[in-house]
Amino acid sequence: MREKELRRSLAVLPIGTVMKLTSLTARQIRYYESQELIFPKRSDGNRRLYSLADIDRLLEIKDYLDDGLNMAGIRKVYDQKKLERERQKDQSHQLTDDDVRKILHDEFLRAGGLQIPGSQQPSVQKPF
DNA sequence: GTTCTTACA
DNA sequence: TGTAAGCA
Structure with a gap:
């Protein structure tokens, strides 16, 4: 099942989608990155790209914060x-x-x- | 229209 | 953390 893992790690989601999926603000998502809690990839115009794994990570971070x-x-x-x-x-x-x-x-x-x-x-x- | 960085009521 | 500003 390595292919599945690979897909979960494919960074293709823009921050806007991540916001909807995690209910977090762009501010928070970027801040967590500055704190080295998540490491989104970058692309074209320096835009952040997140993977499904990153989504889980963010949800997990939210739990830890609670x-x-x-x-x-x-x-x-x-x-x-x-x-x-x-x-x-x-x-x-x-x-x-x-x-x-x-x-x-x-x-x-x-x-x-x-x-x-x-x-x-x-x-x-x-x-x- | 969306995202990015920087800065501050 | 929110939000406004000025770019890309």
């Missing part, structure tokens, strides 16, 4: 994921959804510097 994480925190989670993916190359360990939840949990415990300044402490104190 969980009280800020840009830095989310990026940290993705960086961890990437490290695990690489570590997985020469080892037989794979990052499972449970691992991700654990990472998120740890983030909560010491999210002091990652928590959004003067923000809504997640209503759900112990979602884990």
